[in-house]
Amino acid sequence: MGLLSCFRSTVLRKCSKGSSGMSRFLYTNNFQRNLISSGGNESYYGYFNRRSYTSLYMGTGTVGGITSARIRVPNVGCEGFMCSSHLSITQRNSRLIHSTSKIVPNSEIQNITTEMVKTPEVSRWMDQVIPTIAPCDAAEPWQLGFQDAATPIMQGIIDLHHDIFFFVIQIGVFVSWVLLRALWHFRSKMNPIPQRIVHGTTIEILWTIFPSVILMFIAIPSFALLYSMDDIVVDPAITIKAIGHQWYWTYEYSDYNNSDEQSLAFDSYMIPEDDLELGQLRLLEVDNRVVVPAKTHLRVIITSADVLHSWAVPSLGVKCDAVPGRLNQISTFIQREGVYYGQCSEICGTNHAFMPIVIEAVSTKDYGSWVSSQVN
Amino acid sequence: SFYHWLFAHTTSEIELKTAPADFRFPTTNQTRHCFTRYIEFHRCLAAKGENSGECERFAKYYRSLCPGEWVERWNEQRENGTFPGPL
Numbered sequence: 001m002g003l004l005s006c007f008r009s010t011v012l013r014k015c016s017k018g019s020s021g022m023s024r025f026l027y028t029n030n031f032q033r034n035l036i037s038s039g040g041n042e043s044y045y046g047y048f049n050r051r052s053y054t055s056l057y058m059g060t061g062t063v064g065g066i067t068s069a070r071i072r073v074p075n076v077g078c079e080g081f082m083c084s085s086h087l088s089i090t091q092r093n094s095r096l097i098h099s100t101s102k103i104v105p106n107s108e109i110q111n112i113t114t115e116m117v118k119t120p121e122v123s124r125w126m127d128q129v130i131p132t133i134a135p136c137d138a139a140e141p142w143q144l145g146f147q148d149a150a151t152p153i154m155q156g157i158i159d160l161h162h163d164i165f166f167f168v169i170q171i172g173v174f175v176s177w178v179l180l181r182a183l184w185h186f187r188s189k190m191n192p193i194p195q196r197i198v199h200g201t202t203i204e205i206l207w208t209i210f211p212s213v214i215l216m217f218i219a220i221p222s223f224a225l226l227y228s229m230d231d232i233v234v235d236p237a238i239t240i241k242a243i244g245h246q247w248y249w250t251y252e253y254s255d256y257n258n259s260d261e262q263s264l265a266f267d268s269y270m271i272p273e274d275d276l277e278l279g280q281l282r283l284l285e286v287d288n289r290v291v292v293p294a295k296t297h298l299r300v301i302i303t304s305a306d307v308l309h310s311w312a313v314p315s316l317g318v319k320c321d322a323v324p325g326r327l328n329q330i331s332t333f334i335q336r337e338g339v340y341y342g343q344c345s346e347i348c349g350t351n352h353a354f355m356p357i358v359i360e361a362v363s364t365k366d367y368g369s370w371v372s373s374q375v376n
Numbered sequence: 377s378f379y380h381w382l383f384a385h386t387t388s389e390i391e392l393k394t395a396p397a398d399f400r401f402p403t404t405n406q407t408r409h410c411f412t413r414y415i416e417f418h419r420c421l422a423a424k425g426e427n428s429g430e431c432e433r434f435a436k437y438y439r440s441l442c443p444g445e446w447v448e449r450w451n452e453q454r455e456n457g458t459f460p461g462p463l
Contacts, residue, residue, distance in 0.1 A: 230402070230403075230404075234397070235396040235397050236394055236397070237392040237393065237394060238392060238394055239394040239395060239440040239441065241443055243443055243445075252443060252444055254439045254440050254442075254444070255392075255393065255394045255436070255439075255440050256390065257436075257439050260439065260444075260447050260448070260451065263444050265444060293392070296392065299394065301406060301441065301443075303443060305445070320404070325407070326405060326407050327405070327406040327407045327409070327410055327441070327442075327443075328404050328405065328406070329404055329405075329406040330404070364392070367390075368390040368392075371390045372390060375390075
């Protein structure tokens with residue numbers, strides 16, 4: 001197991017080990033621009049704006065529609081990303097939610113390049129000297145391993161994968177050895193007349209019992225994890241409804257309604273690549289984030305209004321189909337504050353790749369402030 | 377910020393409470409759970425009257441579980457008399 005860990009840490013590079021926030025920013029900045037253009041005139045900072053993505057991808061040489069000028073946040077007197085006005089609107093909203101955070105000037109780099117979890121005061125002072133290692137809560141280019149876990153379920157999934165991978169490597173090496181030995185020792189030059197081996201009772205018994213034992217050792221932790229995901233014994237504190245549309249997500253918080261007409265609901269559209277600001281992730285940012293409290297039991301009810309979608313957030317270890325006419329429920333418990341990214345994981349049409357999911361886990365007090373600002 | 381401070385002191389408290397888990401619906405599929413909570417609320421209204429405060433608890437339950445479009449459609453069906461459930 002230690003050897004496999006050494007193998008994993010050298011080959012399957014995780015961004016939480018060797019990647020600092022700056023290099024992630026450099027990764028983000030190196031993507032090609034102007035690949036996607038939106039034809040709408042609305043600003044994505046609007047609250048209930050709707051946008052059509054039917055002409056997202058413009059081919060080379062195609063004369064597309066008239067693309068109007070986009071509304072940009074003015075950067076008066078700002079150079080590079082040391083200025084606080086470079087923060088995007090969504091990150092300013094994040095700062096409004098994080099009411100107790102004290103941001104020092106050098107932390108602007110970290111806030112621009114990554115969505116950091118809040119660090120204690122002493123550690124934040126140290127972060128000005130040592131480059132920060134950011135948790136990997138969004139997909140990195142060419143990433144092979146898992147994103148960092150934020151829930152016990154995802155931690156269990158990662159541990160189960162590592163345990164089973166140990167068996168997989170051993171079995172793969174052994175079977176390859178047997179196969180190569182058979183190919184070598186029974187080749188035609190050495191054996192011009194093939195042998196006629198019909199049956200062997202002992203080896204039949206052996207290669208039936210041993211795989212069964214191995215599968216049992218794999219199945220016991222796998223089933224334990226699978227049945228621990230169905231934790232309906234815990235009453236949740238918050239219910240969120242995620243409704244899939246072509247091609248965006250609608251979220252409803254109905255715990256605070258006093259009538260059927262009142263509703264805390266918003267649409268969550270992807271920010272087009274042309275409107276991305278410094279440090280934002282391509283194909284992953286949305287205009288309205290799902291805000292949830294950390295260290296609280298959540299219930300997410302997932303459905304769809306038109307075709308099949310799938311609500312998947314890798315850091316939380318959740319993936320649930322959105323079926324029209326059916327309410328699927330998942331329970332989750334986010335253990336740390338941060339911003340977690342996901343995407344629709346069921347082919348749902350032309351713009352299936354352009355309906356991301358962003359969940360922002362904040363403290364309970366900040367969540368109360370957010371709900372108060374939304375409901376009133 | 378001043379805006380946040382002003383807002384935080386003028387708004388009411390937010391209570392973190394939602395519909396509890398129901399052992400009648402232990403699986404991932406919660407469609408019948410939403411439907412049953414809606415029917416329970418309207419049965420409570422029929423039994424205890426519109427002005428009774430005891431049915432508000434059931435109203436909160438179905439509002440937490442049911443999407444807004446479903447509730448809107450069911451309300452319209454109830455007014456038209458075409459609601460399929462046993463009210």
